[in-house]
Amino acid sequence: MKRFAPLVLVLLLLSLGAGPARATIDDALSFALEAADPYVKEGFTVREDYWGGDLPVKTTKAIVHQLFKGNEYWFWMGTDQKAAKISVHIYDSAGNLAEAESWQKPHFAAARVVPKKTGSYYLIVEVEKSPDERTYWSLAYGFK
Amino acid sequence: MKKALALALVALPLSVIAAEPPAHIDVSKLPSPTKMIDDVVVPVPSEIFGVLDKIGRPNWVSVQRPINAVVQPTGESPQIALMLGSVIAEGFIAVEAEDANQVKQIGKSVLSLATPLGVGAEVKKRAQAITDAADKKDWPSVRKELDGTLDDVKKVMVKLNSESLSQLVSLGGWIRGTEALTAVVGKGYTKDGAELLHQPVLLDYFERRLSTLKPKYKANPLVTRVQKGILEVRPLMGLTEDAEISEKSVGEINRITSDLIKSINSKAP
Numbered sequence: 001m002k003r004f005a006p007l008v009l010v011l012l013l014l015s016l017g018a019g020p021a022r023a024t025i026d027d028a029l030s031f032a033l034e035a036a037d038p039y040v041k042e043g044f045t046v047r048e049d050y051w052g053g054d055l056p057v058k059t060t061k062a063i064v065h066q067l068f069k070g071n072e073y074w075f076w077m078g079t080d081q082k083a084a085k086i087s088v089h090i091y092d093s094a095g096n097l098a099e100a101e102s103w104q105k106p107h108f109a110a111a112r113v114v115p116k117k118t119g120s121y122y123l124i125v126e127v128e129k130s131p132d133e134r135t136y137w138s139l140a141y142g143f144k
Numbered sequence: 145m146k147k148a149l150a151l152a153l154v155a156l157p158l159s160v161i162a163a164e165p166p167a168h169i170d171v172s173k174l175p176s177p178t179k180m181i182d183d184v185v186v187p188v189p190s191e192i193f194g195v196l197d198k199i200g201r202p203n204w205v206s207v208q209r210p211i212n213a214v215v216q217p218t219g220e221s222p223q224i225a226l227m228l229g230s231v232i233a234e235g236f237i238a239v240e241a242e243d244a245n246q247v248k249q250i251g252k253s254v255l256s257l258a259t260p261l262g263v264g265a266e267v268k269k270r271a272q273a274i275t276d277a278a279d280k281k282d283w284p285s286v287r288k289e290l291d292g293t294l295d296d297v298k299k300v301m302v303k304l305n306s307e308s309l310s311q312l313v314s315l316g317g318w319i320r321g322t323e324a325l326t327a328v329v330g331k332g333y334t335k336d337g338a339e340l341l342h343q344p345v346l347l348d349y350f351e352r353r354l355s356t357l358k359p360k361y362k363a364n365p366l367v368t369r370v371q372k373g374i375l376e377v378r379p380l381m382g383l384t385e386d387a388e389i390s391e392k393s394v395g396e397i398n399r400i401t402s403d404l405i406k407s408i409n410s411k412a413p
Contacts, residue, residue: 045287048295049185062174066187066345069336070195089165093385097167118339119385122171143191 024080025052028138031078035108036142039074044142052138055127063123063139067115071143077109077125079137084130086137091122184349186314188291189236189321192340196328197240199337204240207327209320209405211246215253217260218411222364225309226408228257228297229316235274235290237324239283247278247286254293261309263300267293308361311353315370318346319404322377326398330391338389341397342382350374366407373404 029050036046051063067073077088083106090099090113098121102111115121127135196202215231217224231253238246251274258267270293277285294313301310322341329337354362354371361367377400380393 045190045284047185047188048288048291049298051183051185064345065185066343068187068192068195068340070198070340071191087165091169091171093171095169095171097165099165102165117385118342120345122169122174124165124169141185143194 024054024136025138027080028052028078028136029140031080031107032076032138032140033078035076035078035110036074036140039076039142043144044072044074045144046140046142050138050140051125052136054134054136055125056134057127057130060124060126063125064120065123065141067113067118067121069115069118072112072114073141073143074110074112075123075139075141077137077139079107079127079130079135081130081132081135082106084132084135085128086135087126087128088139089124091124092117093120093122095122184345186318186346186349188287188294189233189317189324190239190287190291192321192325193236193240195340196325196337199334200332202240202328203331204237204328205243206331207324208237208241208243208246209234211249211253214249214256215409217257218409219366220364221261221309222312222361222367223408224257224260225312226316226319226366226370228254228261229294229313229318230320230405230408231257232290232293232313233317233320233324236287236321239286239290242281242283244278244281248275251275251278258293258297261297261301262304262306263297266296266300270296308353308357311350311357312361312367315350315353316408318350319370319373319401319408323398323401323405326394326401330394330398333391333394335388338391338394341389341394342385342387344381344383344385347374347378347381351378369407370404373400376400 029052032050040046053061055061075088075090077086079086085104086109087104088109088111089097089102090111092098099111099113123139125137125139127137211234215227218227231250235247235250238250251271255264255267255271258264270289273289274286277289294317297313298310301307325340351374354374357367377397380397382389
């Protein structure tokens with residue numbers, strides 16, 4: 001048994017290290033999907049796939065995403081940190097703000113876009129304020 | 145008092161400005177690549193098919209590739225992964241055609257192909273849910289389960305260190321979805337319909353992923369053929385943002401993707 005003790009310890013440490021990160025992104029996703037819920041009743045189909053990670057305060061991340069003219073999209077961002085202020089904004093390939101509306105609430109942010117063209121769009125996510133050094137976030141989207 | 149009012153007036157616009165996103169950003173100076181997310185979410189076919197439904201009344205039955213028996217895995221794992229993706233895409237087409245029998249056949253085929261890839265156990269529940277929803281002709285649920293299947297496959301394959309195969313699943317789905325899209329657009333060409341083919345993000349992503357595949361997958365003749373096909377399709381889908389995609393290009397993309405689908409489903413690709 002003693003022979004396996006270091007291996008068990010390593011596995012335990014690995015599981016402890018990997019667990020919370022995954023859990024917090026999943027928690028953030030739960031909030032993103034909670035934000036999406038009212039829109040499902042409006043006919044939006046929410047994708048199962050999503051983006052996620054963790055960010056320091058005042059840092060942005062850019063996601064390039066394909067959108068299709070003729071659809072309407074909502075992007076919902078969530079975080080498990082209630083005191084955090086997060087945002088998501090959408091720009092077209094020329095860098096012009098493309099969203100029709102956006103909002104921010106504790107745990108959530110969202111933006112809606114009705115693409116004028118089919119092509120690449122930039123989703124800019126940011127943690128504007130947070131008591132944490134790094135804040136977990138997740139971004140889901142839906143279309144109709 | 146005047147000073148306080150002046151301060152308040154100065155502070156108010158500032159707070160409003162702080163909450164407003166900039167009207168323009170320089171996309172050439174976006175955060176460095178380490179701050180860019182490379183994880184592209186590939187649209188599901190129904191995201192594109194829905195637009196075609198709004199533009200006109202496509203005859204989805206005519207673009208189906210009927211599956212008469214449960215699809216059996218053929219070849220090595222890259223081919224099975226491409227087959228799985230194309231079968232899932234076929235499921236989305238069958239939903240558009242409201243063909244419950246095909247959807248049920250596709251549910252069984254998904255399980256048949258997922259098993260040799262090591263994701264059968266995770267997909268089993270989804271495959272059953274696809275069949276159950278098809279029985280009830282609950283099309284939104286079928287779409288949700290097909291999307292969920294793609295997501296489950298991706299997650300499990302990442303865990304199994306088989307991310308490359310999960311990308312081939314996505315690619316197989318994209319190729320079949322594009323074949324169907326070009327078939328529909330080609331039958332009643334409109335600029336709006338053809339514009340749906342302008343997908344630079346996805347083509348760049350697939351090119352990048354194919355070029356960084358494990359050597360053992362890259363050496364697979366079918367993967368080489370798919371890589372060549374993607375390179376051929378790239379200029380036809382509009383290299384610039386405002387490029388119009390001609391009727392001739394739509395036809396050419398349809399020919400390339402049809403040939404690829406035939407190879408993917410062939411016993412001797």
